[in-house]
Amino acid sequence: MELESPTVDLATIPDATDYHLDQVSEGASEGAIPPLPPRRLHPAWIIISAVRQLRAFIVPLIIALFVQSGNGQIFFLGGGSAIAVLGLIGQALTWMVFRYEVAGGELRVRSGLVSRRERSVPLERIQALDTSENLMQRLFRVQQIKVETAAGGGSGSDVVLEALSRRDAAALLDRLNAARFRRDAVTAPESGPGQSAAAQPVDVMSAATSDGEVLRRITTRDLVLAGATSGRIGSALAILAAAWQFADDILGDDIWERLALQAAHSTVQGVILIVGAIALFSWGLAFVSTVLTFGGFELRLQDDRLIVRHGLLDRRQATVPIARIQAITVSETLLRQPLRMASLRFESAGYGKDTPESGVLFPIIPLAEVSDLITRCNSAFAVDPGVIAGRGLERLPERSRNRYVVAEVRGVLVLTAITLAVARALPDVPWWWGFGTLALAPIAALYGWLQFRDTGWTIDAGDHFVVRGRTVVRHLTIIPRRRLQRRAVTQNPFQRRVDLASFSAAVASGGSGGTVGIRHLDAVEAEELAWRLNPRRRGQDSPDARPSETSTSRAV
Amino acid sequence: MANRPPPSDQLDPNARTLWRLGGLMTFAVCGVIFIAGAAALIWFDVIAWWWAVLAALVLATPSLLGIYYVPDLTWRRWRYEVGSDEVDLQYGVFTVTRTLIPMARIQHVDTRRGVLQRRFGLATVVFYTAAGSNEIPSLADAIAGDVRDRIAALANTRDDL
Numbered sequence: 001m002e003l004e005s006p007t008v009d010l011a012t013i014p015d016a017t018d019y020h021l022d023q024v025s026e027g028a029s030e031g032a033i034p035p036l037p038p039r040r041l042h043p044a045w046i047i048i049s050a051v052r053q054l055r056a057f058i059v060p061l062i063i064a065l066f067v068q069s070g071n072g073q074i075f076f077l078g079g080g081s082a083i084a085v086l087g088l089i090g091q092a093l094t095w096m097v098f099r100y101e102v103a104g105g106e107l108r109v110r111s112g113l114v115s116r117r118e119r120s121v122p123l124e125r126i127q128a129l130d131t132s133e134n135l136m137q138r139l140f141r142v143q144q145i146k147v148e149t150a151a152g153g154g155s156g157s158d159v160v161l162e163a164l165s166r167r168d169a170a171a172l173l174d175r176l177n178a179a180r181f182r183r184d185a186v187t188a189p190e191s192g193p194g195q196s197a198a199a200q201p202v203d204v205m206s207a208a209t210s211d212g213e214v215l216r217r218i219t220t221r222d223l224v225l226a227g228a229t230s231g232r233i234g235s236a237l238a239i240l241a242a243a244w245q246f247a248d249d250i251l252g253d254d255i256w257e258r259l260a261l262q263a264a265h266s267t268v269q270g271v272i273l274i275v276g277a278i279a280l281f282s283w284g285l286a287f288v289s290t291v292l293t294f295g296g297f298e299l300r301l302q303d304d305r306l307i308v309r310h311g312l313l314d315r316r317q318a319t320v321p322i323a324r325i326q327a328i329t330v331s332e333t334l335l336r337q338p339l340r341m342a343s344l345r346f347e348s349a350g351y352g353k354d355t356p357e358s359g360v361l362f363p364i365i366p367l368a369e370v371s372d373l374i375t376r377c378n379s380a381f382a383v384d385p386g387v388i389a390g391r392g393l394e395r396l397p398e399r400s401r402n403r404y405v406v407a408e409v410r411g412v413l414v415l416t417a418i419t420l421a422v423a424r425a426l427p428d429v430p431w432w433w434g435f436g437t438l439a440l441a442p443i444a445a446l447y448g449w450l451q452f453r454d455t456g457w458t459i460d461a462g463d464h465f466v467v468r469g470r471t472v473v474r475h476l477t478i479i480p481r482r483r484l485q486r487r488a489v490t491q492n493p494f495q496r497r498v499d500l501a502s503f504s505a506a507v508a509s510g511g512s513g514g515t516v517g518i519r520h521l522d523a524v525e526a527e528e529l530a531w532r533l534n535p536r537r538r539g540q541d542s543p544d545a546r547p548s549e550t551s552t553s554r555a556v
Numbered sequence: 557m558a559n560r561p562p563p564s565d566q567l568d569p570n571a572r573t574l575w576r577l578g579g580l581m582t583f584a585v586c587g588v589i590f591i592a593g594a595a596a597l598i599w600f601d602v603i604a605w606w607w608a609v610l611a612a613l614v615l616a617t618p619s620l621l622g623i624y625y626v627p628d629l630t631w632r633r634w635r636y637e638v639g640s641d642e643v644d645l646q647y648g649v650f651t652v653t654r655t656l657i658p659m660a661r662i663q664h665v666d667t668r669r670g671v672l673q674r675r676f677g678l679a680t681v682v683f684y685t686a687a688g689s690n691e692i693p694s695l696a697d698a699i700a701g702d703v704r705d706r707i708a709a710l711a712n713t714r715d716d717l
Binding site: 484485486487488489490491492493496506507508509514515524527530531534535 | 654
C-alpha cells in the first residue's frame, strides 16, 4: 500500500531502505499495519511556524513603525525583514530534517537541526488523536494531528504534526487508527475509510466523519444558551487585560493621567457605569468565544471510538477510543443549574487539561438527556437518569455540615485579618473599613452549606461509583468500579474528634482531573466505601472481559 | 481508623535510626545557615548576642525533640500489607491515611536504595499506577526484594488503560 507523496521524493531519503526492511518484517507478522514511509510535513509548515515564531516581534515592530520616523523607520523595516528572512531560513532547514513515519508498529518522528531527536511512540500506546485546523492551517489547506500518549500530562509527551496535507493526514490517521483499534488491515484493504480518503484528496474532516452514527449535534438554541451561560468570563477578562496592556503600550502614560483626572471628578454612577460596561463587554467576549469554539459541535460514534468535532473558525476533531474513557463528569455551573442544563467531560489517560475544550464530550445538554447520551456513547457508563439527577445518593451525616461551613467562614476571617492590617497601614483610610470583608461571611457560609448539601455518592446497580460534589460548579462523576486506580481514606485530628474522615479515589488521567474526593463523611462509612470498591475478581479486569461487563451494564 | 484491622506488616526498625540521621543532617544544614545569619546580624549590631542565643534555643529544642520522637511515631503508624488482590498502606502521625491499590492496576514496581539507606541495609519499594506512584519506605533489603517480586507477580502486567 504505497502512497505517493506530493512533496518528497522518497528515493532521495536514505532511510527508505529501513522502510523496506520494516515492510519485510511486518509482512511476516499477522495482521500487521502497513507501514508509512518516512515523509516530511507539508511545506506550508515553514510559513505557519515562522509566523507563529515571529508573532512576538510583530507588535513591537508595528509600534516602532508608528513611533519612529524617517531613518528610524527604514532601520526598523530593514531589521524586521532581516529577522523575518532569518526566521524563514531557520524554519526551512528545520522542515528539511523533519521526518515522520509509521514502521515496526511505531510512529517515529525525527527532528532537530543541531541536536537530533528521535521519538518512537508504539501505536498501541496512543490514547487519542486530535485533528485540528486553525485559520492559518485552513488557508494552506493543511491539518494538524496531535497524538496523545498516556505518558504524564506534560506538553512534551505528545507528538504534534503541525502541517499535513489532507491526503497525508488521512493516510497517517488510517495507519494509526488501524493499529489502535486492531482493525485487520489485511482482510479489508478496500473498504477502510482512510483508504478511500487516500485515493482521492478530499477533506479528511468530512471523509473521516462521513460514516458512523451521529449521537448528538448542538442546536442553535443550545449554542446561544451555552454562550450566554458560559463560565468563560475569566478568560474574557484575561483578553481584556491583554488589550488594556496593548493600549497602554501604544498610547503611553498620559492616558493614565487623563483617566486619573477624570476619575477624581467621577461620581459613583460613573464608576458603576464603567464596571457595568466592562462586565457586559467581557460577557460578550465570553459569548463569542464560546460560540466560536463550540459552534457545529458534533458527537459521533464510529465502531469503537467517539469522534468529537467542533469549531467555527478553528476546527478541531478528537478521536477517543471508548475503551480508554476512565470517567465521565457531568458539570452544572451556577447559571446553568436553574435551567437544568449541564456539560459533559470525559477523563481519558491521554488528556491533560491543556485547553478548556479538551475532554469535552458535549458542551451543553439538558440534564434529563445526559443518561441517554452517555449510555449510547459507552454502555459501560449506563447510569440511571435518577442517579444523575441526584436521587438515591448517600448523604453526609448532619455533624459534618459544621465542618464545611466553618472551613469557608474561617477563610473569610483570615481575609478580614489581612484587610484590617492593610486598612491600618493605609494613611487615609479609617481602620474599621477593614471589617468590610466580613460581609462576605454569610456568602461563605452559604457556599459551605451548598457544598455539604450537594455532596453525595453511591455504587449503583451497574457497578459504577458515582460521586457528586461542588466546587463552585456542581460535578457528578461516574467511574466504572474497575477503572479505579487507588482509594484512600484520610483522617486528620479534627476529624478524629468527631468520627469523620475524607475519602478519595483516582483514575488514570493525563491531568489532575482524575481524582474524586468526598470530604467529611462518617469514618466507618468511609472505610466501608473503600472496601466495597475493591475490584472483586482479577479476571474481570482484563480487556477481554469487557463485552461481558458491557452486557451486565445494559441489563440495568 | 475504625473497624477494619490495620495492615499487618511494619517497616524495618532501623528505619527510625535512618530517619533520625536524616533529620539531624537537615538540622545541621539549617544550623549552619542560622549561625551564619546570626553572626552577620550581631557583627552589624542589628541584634544583641543574647537574642541570637535565645532564638537558637527556642528553635533548636523542639526541633531536636521532634527529630528524636517523630520517627518513632511515624514508624509505629506505618503499616503495609501486600494482599492477594490489593496493596494496603496506612501511615501518618497526625493525619492518618489509608490507601488501597488494586494489584491489577499496578504497572511496574521498583526498589530504590539511597546512599544512607545502603549503609543500613534498607530499601524503598515504589510501585506505579496510571494515576501516580506509591511507596513503602525503608524495608530491609531482602524483604524489599521479596515485596517487589510479590507485587510484580501478583500485578496484572497487561496494560488496559
